[in-house]
Amino acid sequence: MAEEAGTGLVFHPMEPFKIHSLFGGEIHWYTPTNATLWMFIGILAISLLFIVGTRGRAIVPSRVQSVAELAYGFVHKMVEDVAGKDGLKYFPYIFTLFLFIVFANFLGLIPMAFTPTSHIAVTGLMAMAVFISVTVLGFMKNGAGFLGLFWVSSAPLALRPLLAVIEVISYFVRPVSHSIRLAGNMMAGHAVMEVFAAFAPLILVSAIGVAVTPLSVLAIVAMYALEMLVAFVQAYVFTILTCVYLKDALHPGH
Template structure:
C-alpha cells in the first residue's frame, strides 16, 4: 500500500527512516563510541527522569506540589507493583526495576514527539534490557536457592508421567522469555511509529489528507496508551520473573 502511494504520486517516503541510527555530528561511520541520535534521545530521557524525580521533589514538601505528586505517583506505582508481585523480599531490587520502568517509559513517550528517535524501538536496546533481566534473574535464582532453583521446571503437582514433558515445556518457555520480553516492546514501538508515519505521508495528498490527519490523531492516541502499557508490561514481567527467582516453588 505504501509502495503504491509513493510510486503513484511520486511521493518519496520511508516509514522506517525514523529508526535510522545516525551520527550526531556528521559523518556516516557509527563506531561504538560515536555520539548518535541514540545518545541524544537517551540523554533527553535521563534529563526528563531527573526533572521528574529529582527537580520535582526538590522541596521535599509534606504537602506535595503538582510536580512532586507526579514523582511520588511514579514511585508509588512501581513500589506497589514490586511489593504486590514479588513480595516484601523483592523490595531490595526496587531501584533496579524503577530504573528499567523509568527508562522504558520515558523512551517510549519521548519517541512520540515529532522528529524524535525511539530508542526502545530497537531490538538492540530492548534485547539488552531483556537479557539483563533474564541473566540477573537466573543468577539470582541459583544464588538464592542453589540447585533447588531447577525444581521450578519439575512440576510436582502434575502426574509423574507428565512431568518430563512439562519440564521440557517449562525449560523452553523459560528460555523464550527474553525473546518475547524484548520483541514485544520493540515490535510495539516500531509498528506504532511506522503506522503514524505512513498516515503522515498520505497527508501530502490533498484528497486523502483529512482522512490521513484523522488517522494520525487516532493512532497517536492509541500510541500514548501503548507507550504506557508496554512500559508497564515490561516492568511487571520483570517483577514476575524476579518472583520466580525468589520463590521458585509455585
C-alpha cells in the first residue's frame, strides 16, 4: 500500500491478484471464486471459438475460422518441429495447454478482470501435470533407458557423474521454473500497470497532477501494449518448453 501525504490517495498494487468468493463468505476448495469464474470464461471463449469457427468449415474461411485454423496450425507445427512426428500423438494435450494459457492471459487484460495465470497455484498445477506426464511417458517408452537423459555420454568420463547430478537437479527444478516464469511475468506486468494507474487521478487532487497524469496515462498505454505481447509470448514459451520436455521423454539420449 502507498499513500500520498495530504491527498488521501491510496492504492494497492496487489489488489487485482486477490482471490475472493463470488457470493461472500469464507473460501474453501469448492467455493466459486473470481479465479474459477475467469477460468470458466476462458474455457467458454475457447469452446465458442472452435465451435463457431469450425461449424461451417468453408473453403474460403471466415475471420473466426481463420483464427481457429491459424492457432491449430501454429501449435501443430511447433509440436512437430520440436518433439518430432512421434510427439504429434500428444498434440491435443499441448494444444489445450496453449489455448488455456493464451486466453487466460488476454482475458486478464480486460479492465476489472482476473488473470488466473498470475497465480502460482494455477501455473504450478499445469507445470506439475506436464512434469509428471513426461516423466511417466519417458519410463513407459524407454524403460531404464530414460535415465540416459541424465548421463552425458559425450562428456569426459571423469565429469559424467558430476554432470549427472547437475542434470538430475535441473530436471526436478523444471516444474518450478516452468510455473514461476509464467506467473511472475503476468503478475509483474499487471502490478506495474496498477502502480501507473494510481497516479492518473492526481490531476484531480494536486497541481503536480497536471504533469504527472498525462505521463502516467502514456505509461499505462505503453505497458498495456507490452502486456499484450507478453500475454502471447508467455503462452508460447510455456508451450514450447512442454514440447522440449516431451522430446526428452521420447528421445532421452544426449
